[in-house]
Amino acid sequence: SQTDDERALSDSSTEASAVPSHPLWPDIERITLEQLTFAQQGVGEGWEIFEQDGEMKLYKREKEVNGLVQDTLKAVHVVKGVTGFEMANCFFQPEYRFGWETTLEEMKIIEKVSDDAILFHQIHKRVWPASQRDAVFWSHIRQIPDSENPDGEPIWVVCNKSLAKDHPAAPDKKGKYTRAFLTAVIVCQTIITKHPNDEDELSRAEVTCKISYCSHVDPGGWVPAAATRAVYKREYPKFLRKFTSYVIDECQDKPVRT
Numbered sequence: 001s002q003t004d005d006e007r008a009l010s011d012s013s014t015e016a017s018a019v020p021s022h023p024l025w026p027d028i029e030r031i032t033l034e035q036l037t038f039a040q041q042g043v044g045e046g047w048e049i050f051e052q053d054g055e056m057k058l059y060k061r062e063k064e065v066n067g068l069v070q071d072t073l074k075a076v077h078v079v080k081g082v083t084g085f086e087m088a089n090c091f092f093q094p095e096y097r098f099g100w101e102t103t104l105e106e107m108k109i110i111e112k113v114s115d116d117a118i119l120f121h122q123i124h125k126r127v128w129p130a131s132q133r134d135a136v137f138w139s140h141i142r143q144i145p146d147s148e149n150p151d152g153e154p155i156w157v158v159c160n161k162s163l164a165k166d167h168p169a170a171p172d173k174k175g176k177y178t179r180a181f182l183t184a185v186i187v188c189q190t191i192i193t194k195h196p197n198d199e200d201e202l203s204r205a206e207v208t209c210k211i212s213y214c215s216h217v218d219p220g221g222w223v224p225a226a227a228t229r230a231v232y233k234r235e236y237p238k239f240l241r242k243f244t245s246y247v248i249d250e251c252q253d254k255p256v257r258t
C-alpha cells in the first residue's frame, strides 16, 4: 500500500540522507529546527485560547502591523489510533492534500528538492470580497530523536515556509492573485501503550498521536483585521478536525506504520 514517494521517504529517514546541494537547503534545515523548538514551547503569557473541543485546543497570539493582522496560531491535539509518522506523512505528501485541505483551489509541485523537500505553488479559495490569494512555499518532512527520551518514539516534523524571493516557475501574478506568506509547522509523536514484552504486532488501539501545530499567515495586500480573524477562527478548527479525521480514515484498514 506504500507509494514510491513514501517508500523513498521511509528508506531515506532511516539512513543519513545525502544533503541536497539546493540553494534553499541551509534555510530549510535551520527554519525547520527553529519551528520545531517554537512548536514545543508551552503556551504562556501572550497566548489566548479561542477554541477547545475535547483534546483539541487552539490559541492565538495577536499582532498587527499597520492595521494588517499578523497573528500566530498554536494548536495542540491528541488523536487515537494513528502514529506520528502517519500524521506527518499525510500532511507532507501532495497526493493526500486535497483530501483534507479545504481552503485549496489548485496545487502544483514546482520543484522536488529531495524525497523529503518539495516546493509548492498553491491557489487558495477566494474569500469574498477580498482578492484571491496564492502562496509559494517549501515543505520539508523529517524525523528527529526525542532528546528527552532518546530510546522512545522519534518526533516527526513537517515545516512549510514561503519563499522569500519569487520562483521562476510561479511568478507573482499581481492583479490576478495577492501573494500570501505562510510559516506552518506540525510536530507529531506517537505514544505507544503496548506492553514491551508483548510480542503481538502493534495494533491501532495501542497507538495515540500527540500533535502540535503552529501557523503564521501574512495575508498580503489589504484585508480588514476583523475579516482576517473571522476567517482563521473558522478555518483553523475546521482544518484540524478535517485533517485528523482524514488521517484516521486513510489509515484505519492499513498496518500501523511508525
Ligand code: 16C
Binding pocket: 101, 102, 103, 122, 124, 125, 126, 127, 130, 131, 133, 134, 135, 160, 180, 182, 183, 184, 215, 217, 219, 223, 227, 228, 231, 232, 235, 236, 239
Ligand atoms: O497548514 C495548512 N495547510 C498547508 C497546506 O496547504 C499550508 C497552507 C497554509 C495556508 C495558507 C493560506 C493562504 C491564504 C489563505 C486565504 C484564505 C483561504 C480561506 C478560504 C476559505 C474558503 O501550510 C492548514 C491551513 C489551515 C487554514 C489556514 C487558514 C488561514 C487563514 C488566514 C487568514 C487569511 C485571510 C485572508 C482573506 C482573504
